[in-house]
Amino acid sequence: AQSVSQHNHHVILSEAASLELGCNYSYGGTVNLFWYVQYPGQHLQLLLKYFSGDPLVKGIKGFEAEFIKSKFSFNLRKPSVQWSDTAEYFCAVNTNAGKSTFGDGTTLTVKP
């Protein structure tokens, strides 16, 4: 069965600090990879996605993620966070069987 592991449950950063959130998945077949963001009081929204091609994916609001197939990883990065990036971030994996599996989420708190 597929699974997604997010290593950091809660990350606290100051504004302008760099961010990297870890995500590892376990599934032997072809996957599509996603990062979703949930701002306080809102529903999940897509941040970025990887299907194929360039393993470095750029998303909205300056976020990017790198797919490293050999490590089964899809880490999320941002060079300089802002207070408005305070949110919960979810990594997700979709398989060709149609199943979508989410990680437990990482809460990011950015101090102004």
Added chain:
Amino acid sequence: DAGVIQSPRHEVTEMGQEVTLRCKPISGHNSLFWYRQTMMRGLELLIYFNNNVPIDDSGMPEDRFSAKMPNASFSTLKIQPSEPRDSAVYFCASISTGGTEAFFGQGTRLTVV
């Protein structure tokens, strides 16, 4: 398209009552998911349907929970009888054929008192 539509947005009910949550997926999407989100347990997948057929309901916590998808444009999640520990935000999401991104509804915030 209006996106994934869930109703009601908020529900407050007394313990023991039946609760029915509704979801209308995006037209053309063939996979539908029900999630529950709480502070303690995070985001949990309860059940998902593919072409209206339940594929995996292993996340459904108890027999008090049931879900149906009578057609491609409608799904329900029912809790009978409800308990205070069922209080959570319940999200519905749909995905199109091919495994592209999941589109989430606004969620139903359920409070059982």
